[in-house]
Amino acid sequence: MEQKNELLITNKSELADKVKEAQQEIGEFFGQAMGNFFNNMATQSQYKNVAIFVDYDNVYWTLMNNYQHNPDHDDPEKNLFEKLWAKYGVDNVRTFKAYADFDRIETELTSLQKKRVQIRHVYSRGKDDKSKKNSSDIELCIDAIESTYKDEKISCYVIVTADSDMIPLLSRLMYKGKRVELYYVPDGVSKYIDITTYAHYSQNLLELLNVEIKRYNIQDYIIPALEFIQQWWNHNKEKDDRFLGAGWLVEKFEKIFSLPSTYASKLLDELQIQDYVHQVNKKFKGEMKPSLALTEKGEKYLSVAMTEVAASSD
Known part of the structure; x- marks a missing residue:
């Protein structure tokens, strides 16, 4: 009989603990729900x-x-x-x-x-x-x-x-x-x-904005850039109404090679760092204007590159 009473007391105690745990969980749930509700209301108000x-x-x-x-x-x-x-x-x-x-x-x-x-x-x-x-x-x-x-x-x-x-x-x-x-x-x-x-x-x-991020390798544009500068001089060397300025050249690199302005500027910087281009004086409307041109090193580099391209296409 005593064992039966002890078992009953134990069961009641366990039941009380479970009820208490359930109450805590319900309280936490509703507390969190109410907290989220008021936070959302505050955010919507803002x-x-x-x-x-x-x-x-x-x-x-x-x-x-x-x-x-x-x-x-x-x-x-x-x-x-x-x-x-x-x-x-x-x-x-x-x-x-x-x-x-x-x-x-x-x-x-x-x-x-x-x-x-x-x-x-x-x-x-x-x-x-x-x-x-x-x-x-x-x-x-x-x-x-x-x-x-x-x-x-x-x-x-x-x-x-x-x-x-x-x-x-x-x-x-x-x-x-x-x-x-x-x-x-x-x-x-x-x-x-x-x-x-x-x-x-x-x-x-x-x-x-789902911006497309492209990667540009400046080295891929070195030869085409040198070729463009060389062609410009071939067509405009004797003309006194034109000169090859850095700003104009960067804009041409943007359009011709579809480069962002930042990379077009980096391309010109790389040409100068490698000593492929330098400034020379060119006659412009009776005055001498600084104009970019290929250096001897740049001309040689371009010539070797174009020879290799021609040989590979044969």
Whole structure:
């Protein structure tokens, strides 16, 4: 009888423990569920008033020069503006601005306007396109900070950039209690500062825009480049209205070899490092202008290469 009572007590004790464990599990489940619910509600609330600021000058040139990728791509899956609208929604975005010197960028303004993008044209100064200093990033920062005072309802700031100079802005917005989301191009930001630590959420633009990353071997273009320079001199040596400048040559490398600007510049640098080309004076409209030409070493290298190609084709 005593053994039977002890067994009964033991069973009750085990049952009580199981009930307690079940209660704890149910409590944890509902606690987690409620926590997720309120977190989702908070996140949705933050996305009700979104402001998007695009440092278009830096983003455009970084993507074009390194990957030949136009941010306003024909394919919606590769288009910056289409992707951002798809994520944040037309009902939530209160302002969507793109900053650039649009006189220099090969972008159709009508295309951006149809996408409901507010264009902020910022004149850049400098003696030529390559050396112009653009202040669009400064204008962007001023407008973003001003908006925190003019429209305090904006809860989420989306910054799109390829420039580490945006870090002070990102930091200031976070101090003001705003949610900050960052889209960036790694090639354009500092390798010594992790810009992603200054945002609640960040994403690489190369991934967002499905950018095709090609690998270029500069050595593959050495001979064709030397051949082009030689042909240019054969056709223009006696003409006094033309000279072969570095900027023009880099642009020709881009078009002829379908190279991004960055790699076209690297190709010319490699030709000079290897002492295949150098500067000579060429008569141009009564004056002498520095002009790139093949060195003796470059001519010899090209001659040997062309002989080998001819021999292999026989």
